Amino acid sequence: MSIKQFYLLGESPASAREIEIPSQIDQEGLQHLIASQFAIVEAQGIGFTSQDTFLTTVADVLSSEEPVAITIDGKAVREVPGPKGLPYVGNYFEVYPDHLGNHQRLFDNYGPLIKTTNFGSTTYTTNDPKLSNIVFSETDFFTKNMIKGHPLYPIKNKEAGVFLGDTDTEEWRTAHKFLPPALGPKAVRHYAPTMQKTVEDSFKVFDELDEREEAWNVYPYMLKMGSQAVGKLVLGMDFEHFTAVDARPHEMVMMIAESLELNKKITSMGSWYAKLPFGDPKRLRDIQARVAELLTESVKKAAKGEEDLDLQEAALRAENMVDYICRAVDNKGNKLPKERMLEPLVVATGAGFTTTSSLLSWLIYGLVVYPGMQERLLQELIDNGIDENTQMNADLIGKLTFLDKYVKETQRRHNPSYQPARTSKVDMILPGGYKLPKDSVVIPAIHHIHNNTALWDNPARFDPDRWDTEEVKNRPNGSYIPFATGPRMCIGFNFALMEVKTFLPKLVYRYNFSLAKDGPVDYDPMFQLIRPNNLYVRAERRVKWPPRSDA
Numbered sequence: 001m002s003i004k005q006f007y008l009l010g011e012s013p014a015s016a017r018e019i020e021i022p023s024q025i026d027q028e029g030l031q032h033l034i035a036s037q038f039a040i041v042e043a044q045g046i047g048f049t050s051q052d053t054f055l056t057t058v059a060d061v062l063s064s065e066e067p068v069a070i071t072i073d074g075k076a077v078r079e080v081p082g083p084k085g086l087p088y089v090g091n092y093f094e095v096y097p098d099h100l101g102n103h104q105r106l107f108d109n110y111g112p113l114i115k116t117t118n119f120g121s122t123t124y125t126t127n128d129p130k131l132s133n134i135v136f137s138e139t140d141f142f143t144k145n146m147i148k149g150h151p152l153y154p155i156k157n158k159e160a161g162v163f164l165g166d167t168d169t170e171e172w173r174t175a176h177k178f179l180p181p182a183l184g185p186k187a188v189r190h191y192a193p194t195m196q197k198t199v200e201d202s203f204k205v206f207d208e209l210d211e212r213e214e215a216w217n218v219y220p221y222m223l224k225m226g227s228q229a230v231g232k233l234v235l236g237m238d239f240e241h242f243t244a245v246d247a248r249p250h251e252m253v254m255m256i257a258e259s260l261e262l263n264k265k266i267t268s269m270g271s272w273y274a275k276l277p278f279g280d281p282k283r284l285r286d287i288q289a290r291v292a293e294l295l296t297e298s299v300k301k302a303a304k305g306e307e308d309l310d311l312q313e314a315a316l317r318a319e320n321m322v323d324y325i326c327r328a329v330d331n332k333g334n335k336l337p338k339e340r341m342l343e344p345l346v347v348a349t350g351a352g353f354t355t356t357s358s359l360l361s362w363l364i365y366g367l368v369v370y371p372g373m374q375e376r377l378l379q380e381l382i383d384n385g386i387d388e389n390t391q392m393n394a395d396l397i398g399k400l401t402f403l404d405k406y407v408k409e410t411q412r413r414h415n416p417s418y419q420p421a422r423t424s425k426v427d428m429i430l431p432g433g434y435k436l437p438k439d440s441v442v443i444p445a446i447h448h449i450h451n452n453t454a455l456w457d458n459p460a461r462f463d464p465d466r467w468d469t470e471e472v473k474n475r476p477n478g479s480y481i482p483f484a485t486g487p488r489m490c491i492g493f494n495f496a497l498m499e500v501k502t503f504l505p506k507l508v509y510r511y512n513f514s515l516a517k518d519g520p521v522d523y524d525p526m527f528q529l530i531r532p533n534n535l536y537v538r539a540e541r542r543v544k545w546p547p548r549s550d551a
């Protein structure tokens with residue numbers, strides 16, 4: 001055993017700490033010992049120097065007369081860089097309204113981890129896959145904890161467990177045990193007929209728009225279609241969104257959207273405001289009561305006296321998630337208590353339809369903006385013998401390899417989610433030598449990771465065929481994360497992929513899509529997801545289909 005002094009290069013040698021080094025320690029052991037003492041996240045990046053000389057062996061370190069400086073990836077530790085900002089507003093005007101473009105500029109200027117301040121709240125953003133993986137893995141360093149300044153803080157909701165609840169809560173653990181089996185790959189296979197019925201129900205409306213020779217704004221219709229599918233399969237409710245061209249979104253959809261907005265407004269005013277017996281707080285309570293009423297009806301309908309089943313079995317047999325939750329029993333014989341069902345299911349519905357409707361919109365955007373895509377998708381359907389009578393299912397979808405690449409490329413280039421955030425649990429040193437304080441909100445910026453020139457060849461080019469290249473197949477871990485990653489990643493991704501891969505072929509087979517309005521397609525910078533705001537298309541009934549390519 002010997003005692004040596006160590007400090008972080010970049011800090012004052014006077015900060016050196018005495019550390020006991022066991023005899024027989026090897027290089028890796030020494031790195032881990034130092035990592036644990038200085039809260040350095042990745043031990044492998046640790047090196048040692050003294051008086052400008054690298055100490056490459058344990059013996060070198062032990063024989064140093066001076067305090068030993070610790071390097072991280074060969075560098076000194078440093079503060080996370082970022083633009084200076086203005087008094088009060090901070091970097092607001094440097095980031096908004098075009099936060100995607102502006103964050104890109106900041107990454108180009110400052111590197112893979114940047115610090116910005118927006119009206120007093122500080123956010124760290126990264127476009128680096130390695131840092132993202134660290135941030136997303138729930139460890140001693142990071143967790144999903146929605147403190148002030150976290151993008152979801154204004155709509156935080158402990159009772160929801162999933163999405164809007166912190167990881168370290170009983171509510172998240174329970175909801176996260178019960179919900180995922182009903183959204184697993186096997187479970188979603190049996191949702192295919194309902195998904196197909198949903199898209200087929202929309203034909204009446206799109207046919208009528210075609211007969212009227214009318215262009216339509218894509219997002220509102222995709223919102224209706226995405227929520228119709230989630231409504232049926234999560235809540236067991238038929239929203240009847242395609243009974244007429246101008247059918248309004250169901251009150252449940254409107255209420256979920258409004259409650260998100262109201263929650264955001266109310267929580268930003270402080271807890272006293274939430275208790276007011278009038279105004280927004282009252283409206284929110286009324287909405288919550290009505291949502292509960294609607295859902296209770298759905299639970300009653302689902303609970304037809306069916307037997308209890310274990311989670312996996314229930315997931316395979318249930319008609320929808322309400323039905324599943326009513327029957328599912330865990331291995332200790334516990335069910336999700338009735339009073340704990342409501343919030344997770346409503347939040348899963350909201351998480352499900354806002355995202356899928358944005359993705360569906362971008363998928364249609366690609367059909368009308370990127371040349372040749374629609375033709376290739378259609379050809380693949382023809383070559384696989386798919387026509388208007390085909391019942392889509394998981395096996396058939398598995399054969400549509402171009403569709404798969406097209407969806408992947410759309411999720412790379414136009415991913416709807418952009419700000420999943422985690423919070424640091426301790427002061428730490430990240431790879432690259434960045435010093436990150438406890439309670440920092442860090443966002444792995446999915447859009448910027450997916451468009452990072454260090455990871456993707458010409459990322460601005462929309463090219464589904466890149467998914468066949470060795471470069472993309474062997475891409476660094478964490479460089480493609482449309483559904484985030486780690487324990488708090490999306491639990492609905494199988495559902496989402498099954499849905500879009502059922503909807504898109506059916507739409508492409510029936511209609512030829514074309515862009516109906518020139519000019520740039522904007523995204524809404526103040527919405528929590530990236531969706532095209534003003535994408536107008538014509539969908540014309542096809543009267544002719546190409547022959548099979550082997551004909």
Ligand code: HEM
Pocket residue numbers: 161162163164176183230234347348349351352353355356359416417419420421482483484487488489490491492493495496
């Ligand atoms: C294209 C579609 C989708 C995308 C891009 C997407 C993306 C994401 C992302 C990035 C997260 C992590 C959020 C965070 O870290 O703050 C997430 C979580 C979640 N997603 Fe999705 N999602 C999609 C579809 C769905 C669907 C269809 C459902 C349900 C039917 C769903 C349910 C959830 C839930 C419940 C969580 C929270 C999980 C937890 O808290 O542990 N998502 N999603």
